[in-house]
Every structure is written in C-alpha cells, then in structure tokens.
Amino acid sequence: SQKIEQNSEALNIQEGKTATLTCNYTNYSPAYLQWYRQDPGRGPVFLLLIRENEKEKRKERLKVTFDTTLKQSLFHITASQPADSATYLCALENQGGKLIFGQGTELSVKP
Amino acid sequence: ETGVTQSPTHLIKTRGQQVTLRCSSQSGHNTVSWYQQALGQGPQFIFQYYREEENGRGNFPPRFSGLQFPNYSSELNVNALELDDSALYLCASSRGDRNEKLFFGSGTQLSVL
Numbered sequence: 001s002q003k004i005e006q007n008s009e010a011l012n013i014q015e016g017k018t019a020t021l022t023c024n025y026t027n028y029s030p031a032y033l034q035w036y037r038q039d040p041g042r043g044p045v046f047l048l049l050i051r052e053n054e055k056e057k058r059k060e061r062l063k064v065t066f067d068t069t070l071k072q073s074l075f076h077i078t079a080s081q082p083a084d085s086a087t088y089l090c091a092l093e094n095q096g097g098k099l100i101f102g103q104g105t106e107l108s109v110k111p
Numbered sequence: 112e113t114g115v116t117q118s119p120t121h122l123i124k125t126r127g128q129q130v131t132l133r134c135s136s137q138s139g140h141n142t143v144s145w146y147q148q149a150l151g152q153g154p155q156f157i158f159q160y161y162r163e164e165e166n167g168r169g170n171f172p173p174r175f176s177g178l179q180f181p182n183y184s185s186e187l188n189v190n191a192l193e194l195d196d197s198a199l200y201l202c203a204s205s206r207g208d209r210n211e212k213l214f215f216g217s218g219t220q221l222s223v224l
Binding site for chain 1: 115144146151152153154155156159167169199201203208210211212213214215216217218220
C-alpha cells in the first residue's frame with residue numbers, strides 16, 4: 001500500500017542551527033512533492049513544491065531536495081529561529097490524483 | 112483577495128447527531144478538498160469537489176457527504192456521529208482540478224461526546 005513516513009519524534013534544535021526533516025514514501029511515483037507548515041490550531045500553510053525532475057529547490061532559508069530513486073525528500077531550514085517552531089508536513093499526490101499527507105514532524109527551535 | 116474561511120470554529124455534538132460544516136474558498140479557486148485531522152496526525156483526505164461535482168473520495172464511510180455550490184463554497188455533512196469523528200476538519204481550496212498549492216482554512220474543531 002502507499003505510505004508516506006515522516007519522523008514521528010519531535011526534532012529539538014538550537015537557534016542558528018540547520019534543521020533537517022525527512023519524508024520517505026513507498027509505492028508511489030509522484031510527479032511532485034509539497035511541504036507545508038502547520039501551527040497549533042491552524043490549517044497547514046504551503047511552503048514549497050518540488051517536481052520529479054528537480055533535484056533541489058530553495059526559498060529564502062528553506063531548501064528541499066527530492067530523490068526519486070531513494071523515494072525521499074529532505075527539508076532543510078538554515079539559521080533556524082524560534083519562530084520556525086511548528087509541525088512540518090510533506091504531501092504527495094496518490095494514484096487517484098489526490099493530495100495525501102504524512103503525519104508531520106514537530107520542530108522546536110530553542111533560543 | 113479573501114482567504115479560505117470555515118465555520119463554525121468549534122462545535123460540540125453528541126453521538127448519533129448530524130453536523131454540517133461550511134467552507135468559503137479563496138477567490139478564484141474552483142476546487143475544494145476536505146480533510147480530517149486527528150490530534151498528532153496528518154490530515155486525512157475525505158473528498159474533493161471540482162466545479163460542483165465530487166472529484167475523488169478517500170477511505171471514509173457514506174455518512175460523510177458534501178456539496179459544492181455555484182460560488183464554489185462547500186459543505187461537509189456527517190450523519191450518525193461517532194466518538195471517533197472528533198477531530199479538526201480542514202477545508203482547502205485550489206485552482207483547477209490540480210492539487211498544487213492548497214490554501215487551507217483554520218478548520219472546525221468537532222468534539223463528539
């Protein structure tokens with residue numbers, strides 16, 4: 001069956017360090033992958049989309065990689081700040097063409 | 112340009128009751144998707160509406176139903192509520208029948224007692 005797996009354990013890092021979050025998928029061949037940020041009690045907010053023919057994409061302090069051979073995406077936040085503390089979700093289109101989300105990884109950036 | 116708005120923000124119901132949740136999509140968006148999010152989990156896809164027609168459904172029973180109106184706003188109806196239906200219900204809008212870059216509302220927190 002199709003699965004999306006993200007680190008279930010919370011990631012705690014020090015301010016200024018780089019946070020790296022992982023998204024692995026099985027039994028998919030997605031044309032693209034997306035990352036969203038979700039704050040408590042709020043809906044997810046779109047951050048980045050990377051297509052299968054793109055190895056890397058950047059937006060300000062954010063960087064996403066997409067390895068279709070490993071079936072993995074890495075999401076990096078450089079020079080992290082306490083305001084980056086949130087849950088980060090990866091999402092893929094399933095075979096039915098609908099956007100399916102991972103369970104999310106909670107990031108906590110300490111001052 | 113207005114964002115996605117959902118109402119109500121919070122709702123308390125008892126088991127067996129019926130509930131209707133509402134969503135106004137972002138201006139210019141004709142697709143609405145509904146998700147259920149349990150505490151500590153990712154959003155689970157319920158169904159999607161595109162131009163007033165259901166355009167895909169997740170693994171939810173028929174007591175979860177929906178509508179999309181000509182102005183692209185949408186309703187989610189849940190009949191015969193069960194305790195496990197307690198969750199945050201999220202509505203997301205997008206342009207066309209693609210799923211690139213969804214815009215989410217803040218959700219309706221439903222508690223079933």
